[in-house]
Amino acid sequence: MTALLEVEGLVKHFVATRSVFGRPTAYVKAVDGVSFTVEAGKTLALVGESGCGKSTVSRLVLRLIEPDAGNVRFEGRDLGALGANELRAFRRDAQIIFQDPYASLNPRMTVSQILSEPLALHDLVPAPRRRERVEELLRLVGLEPRFARRYPHEFSGGQRQRIAIARALAVEPN
Ligand SMILES: Nc1ncnc2c1ncn2[C@@H]1O[C@H](COP(=O)(O)OP(=O)(O)O)[C@@H](O)[C@H]1O
Ligand SMILES: [Mg+2]
Secondary structure, three states, X not given: OOOOEEEEXXXXXXXXXXXXXXXXXXXXXXXXXXXXXXXXXXXXXXXXXXXXXXXXXXXXXXOOOOOOEEEEEXXXXXXXXXXXXXXXXXXXXXXXXXXXXXXHOOOOOOHHHHXXXXXXXXXXXOHHHHXXXXXXXXXXXXXXXXXXXXXXXXXXXXXXXXXXXXXXHHOOOO
């Protein structure tokens, strides 16, 4: 059986300092040869001190940034070789929950709008059934369905993170 996720020799260096002419003079080796495999249904925790490259690995895996070297295979397929349509499907299959839910949730949208957006975008649930699905998602992460009418600032940090988790689950990612 192929693994859900195979990461091989991932490298990403960032420019740390530049000369007055804009030429890079030093690099941060944020990710420097990282490999791992995740089987379907398993959990992998990447642990390390602040600034060691954990978030950069996550962003590389989701193709939010391009690696300098190495490759990522998702269900056996090389992400670097995906076309626009396949990449769109991958954007549904793999979800990220950002560290700071306040920055990742639109403050002008209600929870109902936040959770309905991916359902509409990916054509998952027809409009009349979305409200029901939003309430189901809220229950799934331990929040009350009536919270759907509220805005992100009306929640605690932990509750906001649950909303971000509900949004990630909304599209039924692999
Ligand atoms: N876009 C960027 N430009 C320049 N340096 C970056 C960028 N993103 C991350 N870095 C640097 O790469 C290193 C790893 O960062 P990060 O992956 O966020 O670490 P972690 O998530 O483990 O705390 C840090 O030194 C950070 O300053
Ligand atoms: Mg981080």
